[in-house]
Amino acid sequence: MRNVNTAAIGKLGWIIRRMQSEAKRRDAAVYRAENATKESPFHILVFTMLSARTRDEATLNAVERLIKKAKTPSEVMALSPKKLERLLYGVGFYRTKAKHLSKASRIIVGAGHVPDTLEGLLALPGVGRKTANIVLARAFGKSVVGVDVHVHRISNRLGIVRTKKPEETERSLTRSIPPRYLRTLNRDFVAFGQTVCLPRKPHCPICPIKGFCWRVGLKTAKRKTEGKTKDAVISCRLRSKMTRNPPW
Numbered sequence: 001m002r003n004v005n006t007a008a009i010g011k012l013g014w015i016i017r018r019m020q021s022e023a024k025r026r027d028a029a030v031y032r033a034e035n036a037t038k039e040s041p042f043h044i045l046v047f048t049m050l051s052a053r054t055r056d057e058a059t060l061n062a063v064e065r066l067i068k069k070a071k072t073p074s075e076v077m078a079l080s081p082k083k084l085e086r087l088l089y090g091v092g093f094y095r096t097k098a099k100h101l102s103k104a105s106r107i108i109v110g111a112g113h114v115p116d117t118l119e120g121l122l123a124l125p126g127v128g129r130k131t132a133n134i135v136l137a138r139a140f141g142k143s144v145v146g147v148d149v150h151v152h153r154i155s156n157r158l159g160i161v162r163t164k165k166p167e168e169t170e171r172s173l174t175r176s177i178p179p180r181y182l183r184t185l186n187r188d189f190v191a192f193g194q195t196v197c198l199p200r201k202p203h204c205p206i207c208p209i210k211g212f213c214w215r216v217g218l219k220t221a222k223r224k225t226e227g228k229t230k231d232a233v234i235s236c237r238l239r240s241k242m243t244r245n246p247p248w
């Protein structure tokens with residue numbers, strides 16, 4: 001097994017607090033989404049189902065439009081397919097998601113509540129393991145982690161896991177970090193991934209947790225001489241030598 005960054009795991013509480021405050025300062029959409037959906041497990045489920053392959057701002061707009069027209073599973077179920085599609089327009093794969101949401105609402109109405117187990121959630125159309133774990137953590141306070149692209153990427157860059165696939169990341173995080181951090185890990189890593197540790201060109205120089213990050217998979221800064229002509233390189237080396245050993 002490859003080495004992991006035990007120093008970062010040991011300081012995870014401090015690291016998460018710094019990530020949170022930086023992402024909130026930069027107005028990460030995920031915190032606004034959390035406020036808008038916190039009232040009901042159904043709204044959390046809807047937001048999570050719609051957010052796949054969609055920016056949080058667009059998802060939030062669609063959820064707010066939907067909630068104005070249909071707040072409960074029975075109201076969503078009663079919407080016509082065309083009406084539901086119009087309300088979800090703007091999120092990725094909105095037609096497929098409208099079908100899934102309508103069928104899921106019907107199942108929830110039959111059961112009388114949003115399922116609070118992994119198996120129950122996985123039985124809903126359009127709900128995979130990541131979505132189910134996020135709902136279990138956010139709506140039902142369970143110590144599980146939903147691993148999406150942000151959680152997978154940042155965990156590996158930090159070095160707290162050394163994995164290739166999100167399922168391995170979920171197993172590794174669940175094994176190695178204290179359970180009290182799992183429930184909100186997705187939210188905080190997503191917020192940080194949207195604002196600082198971006199997929200391409202992360203803001204490492206101003207990152208508040210750079211002292212603990214292994215930056216796994218990131219290229220180091222280009223050497224000063226890269227891209228310069230041979231003469232420019234020689235003169236650059238000469239200048240630096242003269243600065244180190246002045247001739248007087």
Ligand code: SF4
Nearest residue numbers: 197202204207210213
């Ligand atoms: S130092 Fe860079 S790679 Fe590491 S967490 Fe910060 S932004 Fe991400």
